[in-house]
């Protein structure tokens with residue numbers, strides 16, 4: 183069993199499909215994705231990709247059909263809470279929230295006592311209210327959960343939101359956050375036991391891309407006298423690299439900065455004397 187080609191299950195459609203395929207390609211895997219093929223051999227690594235439904239991935243891991251999988255943390259928690267999360271991948275972010283019609287007075291968990299809550303996450307919803315000893319009637323629905331109150335099927339819903347606009351359009355107001363979710367890399371129990379080297383290899387390759395996306399490579403020229411000021415401005419991975427230029431008294435400074443900090447850093451660097459500033463993407467970062 184452990185000798186067979188390593189299998190990574192990934193979404194074949196839906197919200198996580200494109201971002202997952204991009205992550206795999208950026209990590210260096212070369213593969214062709216066709217609409218019909220369930221299993222695709224990776225060209226440059228001894229690995230098969232299984233293209234399956236996002237919501238089936240937890241079950242495929244538990245059944246040992248796949249060794250690892252990429253799916254939503256919400257789906258993993260709903261189906262197989264004991265499957266280990268190997269890494270958080272930083273996309274597919276959303277929250278499972280309980281929402282009520284805008285006209286409702288409800289604003290805290292206790293107010294839901296005795297009410298009907300429609301959701302496609304019945305396990306997580308029930309667990310949330312059970313943990314607080316609040317008795318609710320959880321109605322399991324697949325899809326279009328947000329119309330349940332309008333149809334009179336439920337008093338409230340528990341559904342995934344990222345921007346919240348779908349809820350607004352449907353006249354709903356979020357009241358409670360049950361769970362924060364994002365795409366995660368998970369492993370099967372057998373692979374966790376017998377293929378830890380393979381798991382670590384996949385984790386390292388994917389996290390190198392995820393870490394790289396959060397950073398930028400910063401290159402700039404400056405007078406040597408400005409180095410102490412610039413070094414203080416740049417919160418680099420470690421101390422920035424300072425390289426002398428052919429022109430006496432001038433240096434090039436290389437550093438890695440948080441992608442979100444670039445915006446604020448640039449004016450300060452200019453004032454400190456930096457010029458010819460380049461901000462470059464980082465394909466992979468292994469600390």
Ligand code: AMP
Pocket residue numbers: 193195196197198235236237253254255256257274275276342343344345363364365
């Ligand atoms: P799919 O059903 O294949 O489109 O995938 C749904 C999964 O995408 C969910 O289980 C979440 O993990 C993730 N997701 C991210 N943002 C949202 C959102 N706003 N609504 C629903 N699912 C989301």
